[in-house]
Amino acid sequence: MTLAAHQKIIASTGAAAGKITGFNHLVMLCTDLNRSTRFYRDLLGLRVVRTQPDWREEYERQYFFELGNGELFALYQSKHMVPPERPLVNSLWPETSEPTHRPQKLDHLAFNVDTMDDLHWFQDRLAKNGVDVSKVWVSEAGFLAGRIYFSDPDGNPLEIATYEKNDPKWATFDNRAWLREENPVPALFEESDIDR
Numbered sequence: 001m002t003l004a005a006h007q008k009i010i011a012s013t014g015a016a017a018g019k020i021t022g023f024n025h026l027v028m029l030c031t032d033l034n035r036s037t038r039f040y041r042d043l044l045g046l047r048v049v050r051t052q053p054d055w056r057e058e059y060e061r062q063y064f065f066e067l068g069n070g071e072l073f074a075l076y077q078s079k080h081m082v083p084p085e086r087p088l089v090n091s092l093w094p095e096t097s098e099p100t101h102r103p104q105k106l107d108h109l110a111f112n113v114d115t116m117d118d119l120h121w122f123q124d125r126l127a128k129n130g131v132d133v134s135k136v137w138v139s140e141a142g143f144l145a146g147r148i149y150f151s152d153p154d155g156n157p158l159e160i161a162t163y164e165k166n167d168p169k170w171a172t173f174d175n176r177a178w179l180r181e182e183n184p185v186p187a188l189f190e191e192s193d194i195d196r
Contacts, residue, residue: 009179014192025064025072026109030154033063033077039153040065043129044111044122046073067111087157092149094132108149108157116146119162123148 012018030036040046046065049072054060059078066072087093087108113119119136126133126148134149145164151157163170 009176009184009188010191011176011179011188015195022069022071025074026106027062027074027076028106028109028156029059029078029081030075030152030156031077031079031081032153033061033075035153036075036077037063040073040075043125043131073109081154084155084157092134092137092159093151093157094134094149095151095155108159110147110159110161113160113162114164115166116162116164119146119148119160122160126150 037048041048046067048063049066050062050064052062058080059076062074062076064072064074086095113122116136116138123133123136131150136146136148138146144161145167147159147161149157149159
Protein backbone atom coordinates (compact mmCIF):
# COMPACT_ATOMS: atom_id res chain seq x y z
CA MET A 1 0.00 0.00 0.00
CA THR A 2 1.36 3.40 -1.00
CA LEU A 3 1.16 6.13 1.63
CA ALA A 4 -0.55 9.38 0.71
CA ALA A 5 1.69 12.45 0.78
CA HIS A 6 0.25 13.69 4.09
CA GLN A 7 1.07 10.33 5.71
CA LYS A 8 4.79 10.86 4.96
CA ILE A 9 5.00 14.09 6.96
CA ILE A 10 7.92 14.38 9.38
CA ALA A 11 6.13 15.87 12.39
CA SER A 12 9.19 16.46 14.57
CA THR A 13 12.89 16.64 13.82
CA GLY A 14 16.18 17.97 15.16
CA ALA A 15 17.82 18.51 18.52
CA ALA A 16 15.16 20.97 19.74
CA ALA A 17 12.29 18.48 19.34
CA GLY A 18 10.41 18.11 22.64
CA LYS A 19 12.38 20.74 24.57
CA ILE A 20 9.58 23.34 24.58
CA THR A 21 6.95 22.08 27.02
CA GLY A 22 4.35 24.84 26.86
CA PHE A 23 4.26 28.59 26.69
CA ASN A 24 5.78 30.72 29.43
CA HIS A 25 3.50 33.70 28.93
CA LEU A 26 1.39 35.40 26.34
CA VAL A 27 0.68 39.15 26.33
CA MET A 28 -2.47 40.95 25.22
CA LEU A 29 -3.50 44.58 25.57
CA CYS A 30 -6.42 46.13 27.41
CA THR A 31 -7.62 49.65 28.16
CA ASP A 32 -8.77 49.16 31.78
CA LEU A 33 -7.05 46.61 34.03
CA ASN A 34 -9.63 47.08 36.76
CA ARG A 35 -12.38 45.92 34.39
CA SER A 36 -10.16 43.22 32.87
CA THR A 37 -9.20 41.87 36.33
CA ARG A 38 -12.88 41.41 37.13
CA PHE A 39 -13.26 39.50 33.86
CA TYR A 40 -10.16 37.27 33.92
CA ARG A 41 -9.85 36.72 37.70
CA ASP A 42 -13.46 36.76 38.81
CA LEU A 43 -15.28 35.33 35.79
CA LEU A 44 -12.68 33.03 34.24
CA GLY A 45 -10.95 32.11 37.52
CA LEU A 46 -7.34 32.99 36.61
CA ARG A 47 -5.03 33.78 39.54
CA VAL A 48 -3.12 37.10 39.67
CA VAL A 49 0.55 36.29 40.25
CA ARG A 50 2.29 39.56 39.43
CA THR A 51 1.42 43.24 39.14
CA GLN A 52 3.79 45.78 37.67
CA PRO A 53 3.15 49.52 37.92
CA ASP A 54 3.90 52.13 35.30
CA TRP A 55 7.56 51.92 34.33
CA ARG A 56 7.47 52.32 30.56
CA GLU A 57 5.89 54.98 28.41
CA GLU A 58 4.22 52.40 26.12
CA TYR A 59 1.80 51.13 28.80
CA GLU A 60 0.50 52.12 32.21
CA ARG A 61 0.75 48.77 34.06
CA GLN A 62 0.93 45.03 33.54
CA TYR A 63 -0.68 42.10 35.35
CA PHE A 64 0.20 38.43 35.00
CA PHE A 65 -2.45 35.74 35.49
CA GLU A 66 -1.65 32.05 36.05
CA LEU A 67 -3.69 29.53 34.07
CA GLY A 68 -3.51 26.71 36.61
CA ASN A 69 -0.69 24.76 35.01
CA GLY A 70 2.13 27.27 35.46
CA GLU A 71 1.59 29.00 32.13
CA LEU A 72 1.04 32.75 32.36
CA PHE A 73 -1.21 35.18 30.56
CA ALA A 74 -0.39 38.89 30.82
CA LEU A 75 -2.41 42.01 30.18
CA TYR A 76 -0.76 45.34 29.52
CA GLN A 77 -2.99 48.37 30.05
CA SER A 78 -2.39 50.93 27.33
CA LYS A 79 -4.21 54.07 26.30
CA HIS A 80 -2.70 53.47 22.84
CA MET A 81 -4.54 50.17 22.35
CA VAL A 82 -6.18 49.83 18.96
CA PRO A 83 -9.38 47.77 19.13
CA PRO A 84 -8.72 44.29 17.76
CA GLU A 85 -10.07 43.12 14.44
CA ARG A 86 -12.51 40.24 14.42
CA PRO A 87 -10.89 36.80 14.06
CA LEU A 88 -10.46 35.34 10.59
CA VAL A 89 -13.17 32.71 11.18
CA ASN A 90 -15.40 35.30 12.81
CA SER A 91 -18.66 33.43 12.23
CA LEU A 92 -17.86 31.39 15.36
CA TRP A 93 -18.01 34.45 17.62
CA PRO A 94 -21.49 35.65 18.53
CA GLU A 95 -20.88 39.41 18.41
CA THR A 96 -20.54 39.93 14.67
CA SER A 97 -20.37 38.30 11.31
CA GLU A 98 -18.64 41.21 9.58
CA PRO A 99 -15.64 40.13 7.53
CA THR A 100 -12.12 40.68 8.84
CA HIS A 101 -10.41 43.42 6.87
CA ARG A 102 -7.03 43.47 8.56
CA PRO A 103 -5.75 40.23 10.13
CA GLN A 104 -3.79 40.93 13.30
CA LYS A 105 -0.72 39.42 14.96
CA LEU A 106 -2.81 37.34 17.37
CA ASP A 107 -6.05 35.98 15.99
CA HIS A 108 -7.50 34.69 19.27
CA LEU A 109 -6.52 33.02 22.53
CA ALA A 110 -7.97 29.61 23.42
CA PHE A 111 -8.00 28.44 27.04
CA ASN A 112 -8.23 24.72 27.84
CA VAL A 113 -10.60 22.86 30.15
CA ASP A 114 -10.45 19.13 30.87
CA THR A 115 -14.01 18.06 30.10
CA MET A 116 -17.15 18.87 28.15
CA ASP A 117 -18.88 19.36 31.51
CA ASP A 118 -16.38 22.13 32.32
CA LEU A 119 -16.97 23.67 28.90
CA HIS A 120 -20.75 23.72 29.40
CA TRP A 121 -20.22 25.16 32.91
CA PHE A 122 -18.21 28.08 31.49
CA GLN A 123 -20.69 28.68 28.69
CA ASP A 124 -23.49 28.93 31.27
CA ARG A 125 -21.38 31.09 33.62
CA LEU A 126 -20.44 33.55 30.86
CA ALA A 127 -24.03 33.84 29.61
CA LYS A 128 -25.40 34.36 33.15
CA ASN A 129 -22.89 37.19 33.63
CA GLY A 130 -23.90 39.06 30.48
CA VAL A 131 -21.11 37.89 28.17
CA ASP A 132 -22.22 37.25 24.60
CA VAL A 133 -21.03 33.65 24.19
CA SER A 134 -21.49 31.19 21.35
CA LYS A 135 -23.22 27.85 21.53
CA VAL A 136 -21.04 24.88 22.43
CA TRP A 137 -19.54 23.70 19.15
CA VAL A 138 -19.04 19.92 19.20
CA SER A 139 -16.69 18.03 16.90
CA GLU A 140 -17.24 14.37 16.18
CA ALA A 141 -13.98 14.26 14.21
CA GLY A 142 -11.56 14.57 17.09
CA PHE A 143 -9.12 17.45 17.29
CA LEU A 144 -11.20 19.61 19.64
CA ALA A 145 -14.11 17.77 21.23
CA GLY A 146 -15.87 21.04 22.03
CA ARG A 147 -15.38 24.78 22.17
CA ILE A 148 -17.08 28.12 22.88
CA TYR A 149 -16.27 31.59 21.59
CA PHE A 150 -16.62 35.01 23.23
CA SER A 151 -14.66 38.25 23.72
CA ASP A 152 -13.20 40.06 26.70
CA PRO A 153 -14.32 43.62 27.64
CA ASP A 154 -11.85 45.12 25.12
CA GLY A 155 -13.04 42.92 22.28
CA ASN A 156 -10.07 40.52 22.38
CA PRO A 157 -11.42 37.28 20.87
CA LEU A 158 -11.29 34.29 23.23
CA GLU A 159 -12.14 30.61 23.11
CA ILE A 160 -12.44 27.87 25.72
CA ALA A 161 -11.89 24.40 24.28
CA THR A 162 -11.45 20.83 25.42
CA TYR A 163 -9.79 17.76 23.98
CA GLU A 164 -11.72 15.67 26.55
CA LYS A 165 -8.51 13.66 27.13
CA ASN A 166 -10.20 11.27 29.61
CA ASP A 167 -12.34 9.88 26.80
CA PRO A 168 -11.23 6.27 26.14
CA LYS A 169 -10.92 6.97 22.40
CA TRP A 170 -7.59 8.72 23.07
CA ALA A 171 -5.96 5.48 24.32
CA THR A 172 -5.70 4.12 20.77
CA PHE A 173 -5.84 7.38 18.80
CA ASP A 174 -3.10 7.93 16.20
CA ASN A 175 -2.68 11.70 15.83
CA ARG A 176 -1.41 11.25 12.28
CA ALA A 177 -5.13 11.23 11.45
CA TRP A 178 -4.99 15.01 11.99
CA LEU A 179 -2.40 15.39 9.20
CA ARG A 180 -4.98 15.81 6.47
CA GLU A 181 -3.54 18.25 3.93
CA GLU A 182 -2.82 16.43 0.66
CA ASN A 183 -0.20 18.98 -0.48
CA PRO A 184 1.58 20.28 2.64
CA VAL A 185 4.51 22.69 2.51
CA PRO A 186 7.81 21.06 1.41
CA ALA A 187 9.45 21.56 4.84
CA LEU A 188 7.18 18.86 6.29
CA PHE A 189 8.91 16.22 4.17
CA GLU A 190 12.48 17.23 5.05
CA GLU A 191 14.68 16.36 8.02
CA SER A 192 16.10 19.45 9.73
CA ASP A 193 19.54 20.44 8.56
CA ILE A 194 20.03 22.96 11.39
CA ASP A 195 21.77 20.48 13.69
CA ARG A 196 24.02 18.91 11.05
